Amino acid sequence: MYDRIPCYIGVDLNEKFAMVTYFKEGMKDPETVSQIIGSDNFQIPIAVAKKDDIWLYGKEALECGELYIDDLYNRALQNEKIEMLDETYEAVNLLGVFLKKVIALPTKLRTPVKQIKVTVAIDSINREKANMFYSIANKLSIKKEDFNLIDHKESFYCYVLSQEPNIYINEVFLFECNGEGLKKYRLKRDTGTKPQIISIEEEKISSFRSGEDKEFLEILQQSFESRRVSTIYLVGDGFDESWMLESLDFLCKGHRAFVGKNLFSKGACLSTIVKDGLVNWPYVYIGENDFKFNISLKVTRNRQMDFYSLISAGDNMYKAKGQCELILSKGNSIDFWKQFPASRDAKIETIELTGLPKREDKTTRVRVTVIPISDKRVAITVKDLGFGEIFKATDKEWNYTMTM
Amino acid sequence: MGELLLCADKVATKPFKWHGVIEKIYSLEELSYLLKKNTFLIDDNLISEELCDWIEEETCNKELANKLRMCLQKDERKSVFVMVLLQEVGYLTPKERDNVLQLMREMETKPKFEVDKLKADQLLKNGKFISSIKEYKQLLASELENVNSTKIGNIWHNIGTAYARLYQFDDARENFLKAYALNANELSLEMALLTTLCEKNEKKFNELAEEYDVDIVKVNKMKRAYENYSFNNDTVNYMEKTHSLEILRKNDYRQYEKDTNEIIIELKEEYRKLCSE
Numbered sequence: 001m002y003d004r005i006p007c008y009i010g011v012d013l014n015e016k017f018a019m020v021t022y023f024k025e026g027m028k029d030p031e032t033v034s035q036i037i038g039s040d041n042f043q044i045p046i047a048v049a050k051k052d053d054i055w056l057y058g059k060e061a062l063e064c065g066e067l068y069i070d071d072l073y074n075r076a077l078q079n080e081k082i083e084m085l086d087e088t089y090e091a092v093n094l095l096g097v098f099l100k101k102v103i104a105l106p107t108k109l110r111t112p113v114k115q116i117k118v119t120v121a122i123d124s125i126n127r128e129k130a131n132m133f134y135s136i137a138n139k140l141s142i143k144k145e146d147f148n149l150i151d152h153k154e155s156f157y158c159y160v161l162s163q164e165p166n167i168y169i170n171e172v173f174l175f176e177c178n179g180e181g182l183k184k185y186r187l188k189r190d191t192g193t194k195p196q197i198i199s200i201e202e203e204k205i206s207s208f209r210s211g212e213d214k215e216f217l218e219i220l221q222q223s224f225e226s227r228r229v230s231t232i233y234l235v236g237d238g239f240d241e242s243w244m245l246e247s248l249d250f251l252c253k254g255h256r257a258f259v260g261k262n263l264f265s266k267g268a269c270l271s272t273i274v275k276d277g278l279v280n281w282p283y284v285y286i287g288e289n290d291f292k293f294n295i296s297l298k299v300t301r302n303r304q305m306d307f308y309s310l311i312s313a314g315d316n317m318y319k320a321k322g323q324c325e326l327i328l329s330k331g332n333s334i335d336f337w338k339q340f341p342a343s344r345d346a347k348i349e350t351i352e353l354t355g356l357p358k359r360e361d362k363t364t365r366v367r368v369t370v371i372p373i374s375d376k377r378v379a380i381t382v383k384d385l386g387f388g389e390i391f392k393a394t395d396k397e398w399n400y401t402m403t404m
Numbered sequence: 405m406g407e408l409l410l411c412a413d414k415v416a417t418k419p420f421k422w423h424g425v426i427e428k429i430y431s432l433e434e435l436s437y438l439l440k441k442n443t444f445l446i447d448d449n450l451i452s453e454e455l456c457d458w459i460e461e462e463t464c465n466k467e468l469a470n471k472l473r474m475c476l477q478k479d480e481r482k483s484v485f486v487m488v489l490l491q492e493v494g495y496l497t498p499k500e501r502d503n504v505l506q507l508m509r510e511m512e513t514k515p516k517f518e519v520d521k522l523k524a525d526q527l528l529k530n531g532k533f534i535s536s537i538k539e540y541k542q543l544l545a546s547e548l549e550n551v552n553s554t555k556i557g558n559i560w561h562n563i564g565t566a567y568a569r570l571y572q573f574d575d576a577r578e579n580f581l582k583a584y585a586l587n588a589n590e591l592s593l594e595m596a597l598l599t600t601l602c603e604k605n606e607k608k609f610n611e612l613a614e615e616y617d618v619d620i621v622k623v624n625k626m627k628r629a630y631e632n633y634s635f636n637n638d639t640v641n642y643m644e645k646t647h648s649l650e651i652l653r654k655n656d657y658r659q660y661e662k663d664t665n666e667i668i669i670e671l672k673e674e675y676r677k678l679c680s681e
Contacts, residue, residue, distance in 0.1 A: 327433055329408070390437065
């Protein structure tokens, strides 16, 4: 008997490790899983090995001695080809093998699942990384609508707003340290809007080294000055040792502080649950990978005026695609309505379909496709589809780039 | 200011055939358009379980298909079926839809002869010449007691038109002359005379003009009109093509043969389309 809801899986990937968190029917909260049953070490080394025709991953792969291949994430981004046991593999395919194993880890527990939805969280996203991960998802036969790629900021956002309200009653900070350098995220809520607009500022402090208690205290004091902070999260190996003395003292005064490593994988898992509409979510976060404004068309639908949304602010710019088919009436132009989410005003940009053959009114069908090429720019293609056998399509295309 | 109609339903992979109207319909919008243009041809061949199945399977509009099936099950009038379809698709304006329905309701009360003639006329207008000839001949074979000779003559005239469009000028002439005998309409006689010019048979033209006592002014006017009509774009292109082929024949016989064959194939294909039902 299969569950009514899918199994939601969040995977956090950095250069060295992956972490997996999952949530399925019957669970109260998402849980992070270890490769070793019963262990509380959730970090899975990003490595694979082949032994007796079977792929091993993570710790199992490392135990193969010289036969393992690690650093797959970086090597995949560099399009490396790797020789192993007289065969040549593309690093991106090996990363796919690794991810397949990692995603399967939660589904081996308890009952089998009919459907999985996966979100991968990485430090930051660019088009190259997005293309790579979506291509891997496609090779793993995960449908586009069942796979998401988010950055750590978005993961942080989903994690924090899923906690009890006291956690985010004021500003929330996250400090990430994996030895060298410190990353700081500051989450703010605009309670005057509906839905509440969440913003996250990011700052990198490259000079920081793990173990520097006084430096960290100074950073905390400067960050919190004149601010009301309710919660702080400390993430990464850099907070493992007990070097925080004065800084810890400061953190615990009037704030709640948490240390851990699996926040991003939990946030990734929660983001899919949020996107699926399983929880009430009166917040909106528009990150750097998200498209910044709404683009719609004013259409007639069932003989009534309506707005058809092609791309919405907040849509992932690497994944979003708006498409529809229209019949033109009383003219050969299309008006695109552009609007920032917080604004009441809309701008209209018109595309004239010059060169369309003369046809009777309402006998030209066109396909409109809109794809973001950055967070503020889209590529629009309009294609003439004619009107069946009545008026043959010219297949003529009009291509435009549109910004706000 | 323009309007954009959102297409909610899928375009079919397998088209629907509406006999006598069009070989392939791919969308509900096209169907709505054709219903408006061919209201007289809406019959039981169209309003059928087959159409409902096509709507469900190809356009993925199960809801509409089920509503239309209900109409069939309740044995509703054709106008009710069409109203449901046009309303749900929303392609026609309310006025256009009401016009279609009004026409259909009128047809439901008109005598069969008039309805069948409207159907045949629509087929002729749509370029379905062979189907229109069949329909007209069926009409002529039916009960004509209450039909006046002018109306019957007009039917013969239309059959003549259909044959002329199929380049069958002998048959066309025969029908135009039958029409003239019944409707005494000068146009029918004119058309009969023109068929001889189309055959480039001036002798026959003159014989016919004499037989029917057509005055010389009219004869010359018709000849001039025909000559002027001949020199339209198609004819000029045809003459240019023929001229080029003639030069080719002298210089490159192989290419001449190839080009001529291609033109013949094209013309045959065009004619087959004319003859399609």
